[in-house]
Amino acid sequence: YVITASYFWSNRDGSRERWDRGGGGGRGSMRGHSSDYDHDGGADGGQRDRPPPHLRGREIGLWYARYGAVRRKQADRRSVWVMYGRKQRSSQISEVGKHIVNTKNSSKLYHYILTVYLSMLLCLFSYSQAKDEPPDMWDEDEQEEDKEKLRIPDKDAEFLLQEIVRDRSLDDYLKSDLESKKSDMKYKEMLELVELINSNRVLVVSGETGCGKTTQVTQFILDDYINRGVGSTCRIVCTQPRRISAISVAERVAAERAESVGNGNSCGYQIRLQSRLPRRQGSVLYCTTGIILQWLRSDPLLSSISHLVLDEIHERNLQSDVLLIIVKDLLHMRDDLKVILMSATLNAEKFSQYFDNCPMIHIPGLTFPVKEFFLEDVVEMTRYQPQNRDRRSSWKRGFWQGHNSRPEKEVKEAEYREMWPCFARTLEGRYSHTTIEALEKLDNDDKIDLELIMALIHHIVREDEEGAILVFLPGWDNISSLNDLLMAQPMFRSDRFVIFPLHSLMPTVNQTQVFKKPPPGVRKIIIATNIAETSITIDDVVYVIDGGKIKETNFDTHNNISTMAAEWVSLANAKQRKGRAGRVRPGKCYHLYNNLRASLLDDYQLPEIMRTPLEELCLQIKILKLGSIARFLEKALDPPTEKAVNLSIKNLTDLNALDHAENLTALGIHLARLPVEPHIGKLILFGALLGCLDPVLTIAASLSFKDPFFIPLGKEKMADMKRKVLSRNSKSDHLTIVNAFQGWEDAKQRGARYEREYCWDNFLSANTLQMLHNMKGQFAEHLMHAGFVSSKDPKDPKSNVNSDNDKLIKAVIVAGLYPKVAMIRPCHSKKRVKVYTQADGKVCIHPKSVNSEETEFNYTWLIYHLKMRTTSIFLYDCTEVSPFSLLFFGGDITIQRDEDQETIAVDQWIVFRSPARIAHLVKSLKKELDSLLEEKIRNPAPVDWQNRQSKDCAVITAIIDLITTQENYFPRSILQRSYGEKGSYIRALKLFY
């Protein structure tokens, strides 16, 4: 059963506030007079639900009357057709009530459509559009408001100083208005939604962003409980995919309820390391999905929760998919739990089917209409002629496509090629010949045509009204090129334009400037990645240029490697991008792909659970005691492949986190408890055991979150240089971060001014550094609870006796990240060294790494964390490590004679030449260390560094001494010989001494 309701509450409160302040452009209340009266803008534009401030007395009443009529007309018009289901199939609803509508699977499924009109809700709930901006922008806005007031003192004075005389007609109007709201049928119908929730255990609520489901549904439930006098039994938790949205939604809801967030009020939020909790009973909590997954560890039934609302599940994040599996099982154990799933319209049905065809209710969004154009329209209107390109790009595409794309994509591509001639014929007559020719040319190029985007921007600037332009591109490269192209033209350099590149690595993501509406006559152009699809919302965008591509990571199980490549967007992406143009007024969206391509786009991107390594998830499944990993994951909405699951289990077994019966080992339990992936967890444990906690936690935090460096556009080389300086010749990206972090701590201690200066000078993000700092605290707390350290302070001296020992820190990185090892082979003919891994053969050090141009290494081995295939296989971060660190903290040691050489090898492939006598000594010392570490893992206790007699201390200090001083005993390791074998290039390297 599908139940469809239409709500007509004002969803544009946010835009109203903006217009009030805007003054500059469009139909602002400050400047509009008559225009506020004859109000098509009342529905589509400026003022939404309050009369303009310059109206007086009776005029206000008249305004309300008129405005109400316009709203109702709008509501009627919109309610006639409710878009429903995939591919814009629509179901007609002729009247309020229940109708049976036939949908796709007509033989199986009939849908009840219940329409609920709630147009008057706008009076009861002041709702405004959820925004995802960082909170700091609000401060800016308040300043704006102040300025605005100063600028137009007479208007304010007029409002303030007017004489108040009793106006009986207004009195009557106000009274009847209030009563009609109270008794309105439509308000009662709102209660039907609540009843639907009360009478079903699972409900799918579908609606586009901007329909208000996130802020309203939770409040409906809560208020219903309170009204029925059972408010104390209601405890609603609503999950959000992003930290910022959890906070901003909680703030909005609190504001609607005239309360502050948290403080034991009715609404609060909780995200990692930050919370403002509401009262325990009769409240709504917004939290990130990960929070719930953590709760499950202490309360597998979530027994105190009455309603679980999962928002934005259509995004198909790893965590929300996992929570869905758990919730589905949880319903068998908790018959009093209510689950509300909130999704975009496009695939809401799928969630309903997953929960045994649970009821669905649809809430139409009320964003402004956005006119869509496709490539053929864009070419026609710009009369664009593509340049002939050299053929190298298509050769390269062909070369990598087989490697980087999923097979389904290739099938789609073939289908596209096959249908192209037919499609081209349908264009004839409707489009000019030059356009069709241009389309054919464009079609043979896989790259996004930035010249075309330039032409389109020119066209918009020339022909269209004012309003910001947002361009979606897949990555840095494109953003940078388009920025250069624009900046090459004097027109765009003039003060009539402001251009913001937007990318997670660029400092612009933190600038409030980006969100501000520019002064009149100035056009804002934003060139962004998909960061502007969901994470960053810029309200005044009116024109969206959708480049049509998006970078997607994937996991290639065949070659066992993560990949990233630009792919065609999904329909969901395209829809989301389009929606970005309709936030303040009707907008336009230009898709840079043709209609044939559009018809072949996937509905959605592949769910994350099918694209990512699953090790961490497997540990979570085990610690939550959810049974067999494979059987659990089979229950997913879209299960990962068996191969991917088995690979993860194998990796965990190799890591000694799981035994062969798939049970958590002692190590596995510790790793599962730490909120990081298993390799990072191991890194953290070793940092604690070897007395270099603080720097190692910095590395762990950075690897599991992100590194704190910004890269300003156009200053890439400068940023590289700054990192190189901070590396202090450590030949390590990881120690570079430690140095940067310590520098920040020192600067911060000297004062806020110095902190700012330090971050600015070194291209560092203070926000990220602060987050890393907080995460370190969380890790240390875990370690203390587990018993590995005696203090929850990462900087406690007892945990940091060896923290100044860089060689030891590098060895700890080996202990954590092994077996992610690469071999360096100096290349004398060329500038750069060559790097190999066992499984991939030749790889490259990513140019961002401080080691990318390094030629003088002390050792021939690197340890890395992130390896990904893009145009080549890159190691994104790496640290040079010594043979002893590999011998002691790497895998199994074998000693053998190999072609008249006595050798010692780690896991058979990291081979060093060494006399058998020394090799056996190393092996037995390693054995001591292993048993000591195993004992420590079984019975965690801080190492007693004071008592040199204790066995712990003796073994560990011996090894630390060896690692620290080995150069004094052994000359530099030298590559002696290497030979290739099937699949793996290099097998042997020998330590010469």
Next chain:
DNA sequence: ATTAAAACA
């Protein structure tokens, strides 16, 4: 054969 998508405990 020189590069960077997003997000979370």
